[in-house]
Amino acid sequence: MRKITTKNIKNFPKLKEQLLSWAQQYDEVVWLDSNNYEQKYADFDAVLAVDAFTVLQTDYVDAFDKLKEYQSITKDWLFGYLSYDLKNDTENLVSQNPDHLLFPELFFFQPKKLFLLKQNEIELHYLYAVDDEIEDDWQEILNSYTSFSEESSEVKIKLKITKDSYFEKFQKIINHINRGDIYEMNFCQEFFAENTTINPLQVYQKLNNISNSPFATFLKVSNKFLLSASPERYIKKSGTQIVSQPIKGTAKRSTNKEEDEKLKYDLEHDQKERSENIMIVDLVRNDLSKTALKGSVQVPELCKIYTFDQVHQMISTITSKVAHTKSPVEVLRTTYPMGSMTGAPKVSAMKIIEEVEESKRGLYSGSVGYFTPDNDFDFNVVIRSILYNETNKYVSYSVGGAITAKAKAEAEYEECLLKAKAMREALLNKG
Template structure:
């Protein structure tokens, strides 16, 4: 049982910064923030989980089986991540590309300390609480200073694949499309820095301020960090309802209101961008059907245009009703990784991705989120993110785009640079 207390906050936005700064003392942290972005499906604005009572970390071998056992055993809130390479647990696939980060493939923990923010209401829920611990912690958080302390030297960011190499690889992917091996694939490339020392808290705040996305994440497992400005939900379970919201289709913003609206409108009509989205919607529908009650898979919204601080995106919403014979982890196992980060057909796309990409994706294009005590869950897609291993001083971020038959390699390259802009500006 958790001891729970509710407080009213005077300045929720400032308190969130204090809360995350205060939590740095703990070995395990998951901080999920919606940045007050309006969403149809949401349980809270912000949550912070810290200080593991129990945890599970593993490679991809029988990872979903282990996660299911852990989730059923704890019957509590658990927070963590699923790396892209868990694909190898469900299909005959491999991940043999270079890995400079060396994160576990799966990591979840049961937090002793939980903080939920909704509007100006804060709920604190603790396990194994000592006398006055909760109130003392709350007062400590209110006294935490959050002045900018980021005095680290700007990093020299390197690119794993050159422009010429990128164009050559996308050309090869187009050949696979023309041969009928795939219809679409998400091709990614890594940017990185070696011998890197950064302040993860400060870099997260800077990255989040640029984008203010609905699925922002700060994750820490000892010396391994994820700083994410993700705009995309992978999958959510709300009682028996399953919701997945793939993003495909991107357009730039403009400082001119009229031009910005024209760009957004053009995005909704762009045949290439819409076809990218619709292909993935079909893939997600198929994924959800594997655990859904018959006839319950529906597309609630197709290619809706949504505006973020840096870009416009096309987002679709696919829903289903969970068949009673399947567990919460079954839903994730049968739909992972998110279709927007693979392609169609899914397995063929992942095989070709592995052949052409030069970096193991790891947590990038995986998912971070939580399970509730009743088995509901919510996970993002790890994109627009910085990954940092403090132990080996390696910083990495990757970007990608969807390659279809209509793709022009140089334009796809430019889209990747647009998506990389926020991470580069924060690190360089």
């Protein structure tokens, strides 16, 4: 049983910093922050889970079966991630590209200590709390402060795929489209730095200050870190309702208000971007129908423009209803990986992704989130993210975009650089 204590929050931004600073003492940390972004489907403003009581860590083999068993037995809060390569569990696929990050392909833990922040309150949920443990921790948190005395090494970012190679691979994808193998594919490229030491918390805070995204994540699993400024929800379950919100369509921001409004208007009316988005909406509708009650799949928002600090994004919202008895893990299994990061048809796209990309995606384009004791869940899409293996001294961030018949190589490459800008700034800016 969890002991629950509620506290009032006087200084929300300061408490968020204190919580994250205090959390660094633990080997298992998941921090999720909405950054006060107004979302219709958000349950919390921020969540922190630390200190594993139980753990599920596995490769892709029977991963969803193992997760289903773990989730059904614990019937508690579980936090963790699904890597992109769980595709090999749901389909007859392989991942043979180089992996220098070496994250487990699936990782979830049952936290001893959980903090749920909403408006001016924080709930502390402790598993088997002893004596004055909650009050002692609370005082420690209030006395925590962030110190960055460690020196990070100079970050020298390299490209896994050169610009010329990108154009060659782009043409291969177009050839597949023209042959009818696929009609859309998400093509990603990796930027990386070797023999590099960073302070993960410092880099995360820089990235978060730049982006202020609604699905920001700081994840720590021992010596491996995810620092994410994701704007995208993969999927959420609340009672019997399922919500998926794929992003397809990106435009830059402008500091000039009139120009910024024009960029937003142009994105909303861009037929290429709309067709990309609608293709993925169709894919998600099909995925959701595998677990949905008959006739319940709906599209309440089609190609709506959402504005973030760095970019405008085109987002659609697809919903469905499932039976009370439906396992939450089955909803994940039948929709994974998310269509916005694969393409369509999904299996054909993933086969070609494996051929043309140079790196194992791993946690990138996977998902971080949580299950509740009531069989609900909420998961993001791991994009706009920096991944770091502290032991290997390897830093990585990947970006991608949807390739369709109407895509132009130069424009797609420039969109990748636009998406990479915030991660690059967070790593290179010493201030």
